[in-house]
Amino acid sequence: MSVRYSFGGDEHLFVECSDEMSLDAFFKSLSMAKGVRESGIKGVTEICPANASFQIKFDPDIIKPDDVLAEVRSIEGAAEKAEPVIKTRIVEIPVYYNDPWTHETLMRFRERHQDPTGTDLDYAARINDFGSVDDFVAAHSGSPWFVSMVGFVAGLPFMYQMVERQRQIEVPKYLRPRTDTPKLTVGHGGCFGCIYSVRGAGGYQMFGITPMPIFDPTQTTSYLRDFMVFFRPGDIVKFKPIGRDAYDQAVEDVDKGRFAPPIREVNFDLREFSKDIDGYNARLEGMINGH
């Protein structure tokens, strides 16, 4: 995996670990971004990890662009040798699949979709060779996802499904982006899942909605009082399908300040994971359930 460096103007260094997505590329970029953060390079003001790349913002009045480049290059070798292990957390996110709000929205923008006759779930199930929407939902919620990037807009997680490439769900984005997406929609575009943190435009297919706020600028949500953004790159997400009653209950719990997302600390080891993906994922899921 050869790393490509390019300057984004006089204030940014762009570091691409791979032009294609894989867990290896994600780990390498996360590891390098972490190395850059820990090295505390003078003049580096921001480090933004992405899926298979990351970006550094620097102040060229403090450090010359070529010196940033040299410092980051020197970290590359160490990152290559670093053990692919991260200390992170796994969180369970309830999802009301096929909910009325995303359904209303997808019907409103049907002429912008590849298949105007069905729903986004119907379409995604069919093109991914699932026999039914239920089978598709079972696959979507059946394995965990890595938060490979937080961004686009405030607090939005991009998620990468933790299964072999041939089992990953892939769907194109809408033919033309929608001008509206309900807040907390669980979406999918290309090989990436996402949760829309705010209401707004969007092009990802819409599968359901979570009752769990993930961005709260007012910081009144009980678990967002310390910081307004819930997700961090490297988080592991497990979706849990819920119905209308559980959704309504969760919304009420959030309002009353008693909703607590199930979260466990985990040490994720990419080598162990790769040896037995389903077994490893089952153990991760067991941890959420307190095993």
Add this chain to the structure above:
Amino acid sequence: MAIKVLHHGLATSVQDLGRPGYFHLGIPMGGAMDRLALRAANLLVGNDEGAAGLEAVFMGPKLLFTEDAVVAVTGADMPPKVDGVVQPGWTAFEVKAGQELSFDFLKSGARIYIAVSGGIDVPEALGSRSTYAIGALGGYKGRPLAAGDELPVGASTGAVAGRSVAEEFRRGPGSPAELRVLPGLYWDRLTEEAKDGFFADEWKVAPEADRMGYRFRGGRKMSFVDRQQPFGAGSDPSNIVDSCYPYGSIQIPGGTEPIILHRDAVSGGGYFMVGTVISADMDLIGQLQPHKPARFVKVTMDEALAARAERKALIDRMRASLA
């Protein structure tokens, strides 16, 4: 002291010099699109140059002052008026309690900056008073101003009216506007012909131009070097595996219309970028009007750094002239 908003103009928001540090979570730095203009306005009224002021685009607001204040309006040429009497731009003037500040039509540029002695004193959010409307964060209740809003103002600095910013610091875009670009990022996705066309063609600012980004049209459609699209990138040749977007980076979705990301940039996405507008020219973008012609000018990193130093020296001279 407070300012009552009688009319909000088109889109008027509280902005300072922004909140760097949260782009890795999708929260952009925000802040004045034309930072030099905000600095100038603040210095004229005796504020810290990073104090919060108002940014208004294309059309000015109508504001009622409840106490005496010293005010300065910089940026675009849109004459301010106090109770209907025109005041000079880039100059500190008095507004008495009970008087109305309004604006004449826009003559050139796009955004004005209104500084009030004491600064707009909305609460800070993540270290800044800038409005990030998409995230309902900062500014006045996380949104652009609306009629009926009452803006708190900080303690007056004892500024006096009459001071003015010299002509040499009041720079607007030329015609065509020239934006200097350092090619890079995914530049090599383009064919040689497309690379030449990007810099040779004259572009026009599209109506889709806001704090997030400026779109351009009118140049040739891009052609791409053939490749098998990488896994996870998406099928269009302009797609990449979603990556971070630098401030000032130029993406060309579908290879048709370049978009320059500005202060309220989305932090990343799946469109390839051809390069980045240099830091010295970012302010200029905030003063571009739709339908105005623009050209992209290719520069090297050394030229970008020289332009940055020149810009910094200009701001230093302006600061000294108002000290």
